[in-house]
Amino acid sequence: MSSPLILLPGDSVPSEYLPSSNSSAPLRLGPGLRLLSQPPSSSSSKTSTGHVLAATQSGILTTDPKRNAVSLLSTPNRRYVPTSNDLVIAQVHHSSPDYFHCLITPQTPQVVLGQLSFEGATKKTRPMLKQGDLVYARVLSTGLGAGAEVELTCVNPATGRAEPGGLGPLTGGMVFDVSTGMAARLMRASSSSAENQESVDGLVVLDELGKKLEKVGGFEIAVGRNGKVWVDCANGGDSAIKATVAIGRCLSAIDEHTLSLADQKKLVTRVLREMKIET
Known part of the structure; x- marks a missing residue:
């Protein structure tokens, strides 16, 4: 459809807005959407027709026919609601015999991460995490009903491997807070080509920083849907240290202000110059 569709929590997604895929790939749901029902597995249809989806947050519906994916482009906000399959950055609060008890936001209850939920982990080789340590994890389940515990994992349950790369303890570095909307944009940008970044999210800061900081060794980044980078x-x-702080300043400025692609590039150049970083 040519006109954008704005959804509020509880709204259903009209079938005509769902992508039509000629592949056998399943329909991929992004954050902000919940599957209520789907076509029978015996159906020979390869399109997305028949799926019933509902929005769990407000936003603009976006589709990607090539990936047979649909998601909500949410507006920037600071409140994060855990959703299955979300990638998050969690901080260890304390441990028990079977779990690490972690924080993903200051205002939500602690979540649990199994002590063996790491690639290749055994009772002898499991990570010895302590209070304050950071982990990059995926939301495994959110439970049912009020008060249910959210569980995290650092492996793909189907393969036992840390997929995508980078799941597990995060050592060194610094963590910056951004809005959940900005976090979603950064996650899409980090997994897309430069052309897609420009056309879908209007975000080129990661690509520009990567080019400018290549001479000083580059950088690693992990983005959590809970607004942590x-x-x-x-x-x-x-x-x-200077480069890390400069990256954080750039992300915060773009999160707080609406900057065009050209202005984002100028921002990167200005911040690196102020931090006296040679590029």
Whole structure:
């Protein structure tokens, strides 16, 4: 459809807005949508017709026919509601014999992460995490009903491997807070080509920072849907600290202000110059 569709929590998604896929790939749901029913598995149809979806948050419906995916582009906000399959950055609060008890936002109850929920972990080789340590994890389940515990994992339950790459403990680096809307944009940008970043999210800051900081060793980034961004520069020393702080400043500025693609590039250049980072 040519006109954008704005949904509120509880609204159903009209079938004509769902992508029509000629592949056998299943319909992929992004954050903000819940599957209420789907066509019978015996159906020979390869389109998305027949799926009944409802919105769990407000936003603009976006579709990706190539990936047979549909999601909600939410407006920036600071409140995060855990959803299955979300990638989050969690901080260990304390541990028990079977679980690490973690925080994903200041205002929500603690979540649990199994002590063996890491790639190749056994009772002898499991990570010895302590209070304050960070982990990059996926929401495994949110439970049913009020008060249900949210469970995290650092592996794909089907393969036992840390997929996508980077799941597990995060060492070093710094963590910056952004809105959940900005976090969603960054996650899409980090997994898309530069052309898709520009056309879908209007976000080129990661690509621009990558080019500018290549001479000083580049950087690693992990983005959580809970509004946390972990950044680590590989070269160490004072230049790494400056580069890390510069990245955080750029992300915060773009989160707080609506900047065009050209303005984002100018922002990166200005911040790196102010931090006296040679590019």
